[in-house]
Amino acid sequence: MSEAGRRLVQIVVGLYVFGAGLAFTVIGGFGQGAWTVFHDGIADRTPLSIGGATVLTGVCVFVVVLTMRVRVGRGTIMNVLLIGPATDLTLWLIESPEHWAARAAFTLSGPLVVALGSSMYLGVHWGPGPRDGLMLGLNERGVSIRSGRFGVEAMAFTAGFALGGTIGWGTVWSLVAIGPAVQWMLPWFDRAPVMATTHG
Numbered sequence: 001m002s003e004a005g006r007r008l009v010q011i012v013v014g015l016y017v018f019g020a021g022l023a024f025t026v027i028g029g030f031g032q033g034a035w036t037v038f039h040d041g042i043a044d045r046t047p048l049s050i051g052g053a054t055v056l057t058g059v060c061v062f063v064v065v066l067t068m069r070v071r072v073g074r075g076t077i078m079n080v081l082l083i084g085p086a087t088d089l090t091l092w093l094i095e096s097p098e099h100w101a102a103r104a105a106f107t108l109s110g111p112l113v114v115a116l117g118s119s120m121y122l123g124v125h126w127g128p129g130p131r132d133g134l135m136l137g138l139n140e141r142g143v144s145i146r147s148g149r150f151g152v153e154a155m156a157f158t159a160g161f162a163l164g165g166t167i168g169w170g171t172v173w174s175l176v177a178i179g180p181a182v183q184w185m186l187p188w189f190d191r192a193p194v195m196a197t198t199h200g
Contacts, residue, residue: 010120012078014120014123014189015078015079015117016086017117018086019051020117021117022054022110022114023087024113025174026166027091027106029096029103029107029168030169031168037156037165037171038159039054042057045164049084049091050087051085053084058079058084061133065137070137072128072130074127079129111177115185119182119185119188122186123189124189135152157171
């Protein structure tokens with residue numbers, strides 16, 4: 001298999017794993033990350049599924065990123081299109097267990113699975129996800145990455161909470177766990193970005 005083929009397989013698998021991890025936090029029912037709370041809230045108030053809300057939000061953020069003239073790539077578009085369906089597929093395949101311990105296991109593992117998928121996706125270097133692109137656009141306009149991420153995720157969380165999204169100790173766990181887990185896992189999948197300029 002060519003290098004481009006290996007990268008394609010890695011990013012597709014990574015995006016599915018990412019979506020599955022988001023589904024795990026929903027299955028657990030003890031609270032989700034900021035954006036998933038938002039998508040859950042939209043799903044509660046509209047005919048959209050959580051995956052559908054994820055895609056719709058991704059498209060909207062992607063349009064904003066384009067207007068900010070942030071450089072994106074094929075991976076950005078794949079991120080928008082694949083994570084939501086992967087979440088819905090996983091939710092269709094796995095029912096939420098009745099026992100609290102099993103649900104807690106899903107909640108604990110969810111952010112780690114998200115980090116695994118994120119590491120696989122980022123390691124390909126085919127462009128930022130739309131939400132990361134938004135942070136980069138704000139950073140180019142003088143807002144620090146930390147402040148931009150906190151502000152945007154705080155807005156998503158607040159809106160999701162107002163819409164009825166599920167929050168709890170799993171929300172805090174997601175916030176604490178994902179960053180360090182990605183930092184630890186990314187070197188396993190990081191491919192030299194030699195081809196990144198070619199693929200955008």
